[in-house]
Amino acid sequence: MTTVTSYLSLSTLSHSSQTKRTLSSTRFPFPNSDSSRSRFNFSSNSVQAFRPSNPLSKFVIRCSSSVTDIPTVSETxxxxxxxxxxxxxxxxxxxxxxxxxxxHLMRYKKxxxxDPVFALGFVTVYDQLMEGYPSDEDRNAIFQAYIKSxxxxxxxxxxxxxxxxxxARVQNSTSLVDFSSKEGEVEGILKDIAQRAGGKGxxxxxxxxxxxxxxxxxxxxxxxxxxxEKLCAALNINKRSVDRDLDVYRNLLSKLVQAKELLREYVDREKKKREERSEPQKANEAITKCLGEQFSGL
Incomplete structure (x- = not known):
């Protein structure tokens, strides 16, 4: 994927129609982790998997961070x-x-x-994922628990x-890219990111x-x-990486739409079955009540 226009809009994707799949076959493009099979060693400067000297031992994952007392994935x-x-x-x-x-692996890298752009990205993902959750209060509580963990x-x-x-709502294609020549709180945030991404932090x-x-x-x-392309260049970010990750995100949202549609159909189908089962029972109750009233008048 090489163009932005090929991405599905974040605000409209959840309403698109997709090919039906079973819920059990819906898989998401995020790394799996089995905390019971892995332990974490934070002495290196990157995330990597290696085999211990004992060939029968489990894989060990190294994950680095400047934070002391780093928790394991299972603890998080x-x-x-x-x-x-x-x-x-x-x-x-x-x-x-x-x-x-x-x-977790991102958070505890050295x-x-x-930064706020990272926060905006996560909030966008979370809100898309939890759209349609039965309770707004629970949705907010889950968000709080997730970030605090x-x-x-x-x-x-x-x-x-x-x-x-x-x-962003008051920007245009020119002002968005020309943040480095302007003053302001958000412009300052973007300048700081550009400096750090350029190797100065x-x-x-x-x-x-x-x-x-x-x-x-x-x-x-x-x-x-x-x-x-211009925004990535201004921020010293690799555009190919951005294209690749946005494509993965688009696929994730598409699968979520499919899964939610299947869940909604399942709930509606079960509701209809319950209503159909309750109709004969209601009819019997009405007949019993009617007969009872008639016999009581004899």
């Missing part, structure tokens, strides 16, 4: 479950569990540093995402960052492929 997942104890429907929980593994501030994520969205590119960039383009109505 356990923190999430402790913070939010109510059951989550599997269609949502499956993706949430895979996301939290992926974000080069990781929080990673030892970060969920309110900061929301505030920064909203700040960037409001800024710690910067860790991620899929959430790519989605945050795309969200800025979408809100600014600047979807031309050339604008994405």
């Amino acid at each position: 997942k356990l923190n999430f479950l402790k913070a939010y104890k109510r059951p989550i429907p599997s269609i949502y929980n499956t993706v949430l569990q895979e996301l939290i593994v992926q974000q 080069s990781y540093r929080y 990673l030892n970060e501030d969920p309110d900061q994520y929301r505030v920064d995402a909203q700040k960037l969205e409001e800024w 710690e910067f860790s590119y991620s899929r959430f960052f790519a989605i945050g960039l795309f969200r800025l383009l979408e809100l600014a109505n600047a979807m031309e492929p050339a604008i994405l």
Whole structure:
């Protein structure tokens, strides 16, 4: 994929019609993790898997970070479950569990540093994933538990995402790319990212960052492929990586749409079955009541 225009709009994708699949066959493009099979060693500067000297031993994953007392993936997942104890429907929980593994590995890399574009990307993914969740209160509580399990501030994520969205809505294709020549809070954030990504500080590119960039383009109505290329160049970001990750995100959302459609059909079908089963029972109750009234008058 080489053009931005081939991506599905974040605001309209959830309403598209897709080919039906079974829920059990729906898989999502995020790394799987089995915490019972892996232990984590944080002495290296990158995430990598290697075989221990004992060929019968399990794989060991190395993950680096500047944070002391780094938790394991299983500890992060356990923190999430402790913070939010109510059951989550599997269609949502499956993706949430895979996301939290992926974000844990991002969070505790040595080069990781929080930035608002990353936050915007995650908030965009989360809101798309949880769209249609039965309870708004639970959806917000899950968000809080998720971010806190990673030892970060969920309110900061929301505030920064909203700040960037409001800024992007009043931009155009020219002003969005020319942030380096302007003054302002968001412009300062983008300048800092460009400096760090250019090698003057710690910067860790991620899929959430790519989605945050795309969200800025979408809100600014600047979807031309050339604008994405210019924005990536201004931020010192590899455009090929952005294209690849946005394509993965598009596929994820497409599968979510399919799964949610199947779930909705299943719920409607079960509701109809319950109503059909209850109709004879209601008829019998009405007949019994009528006969009872007649016999009581004798």
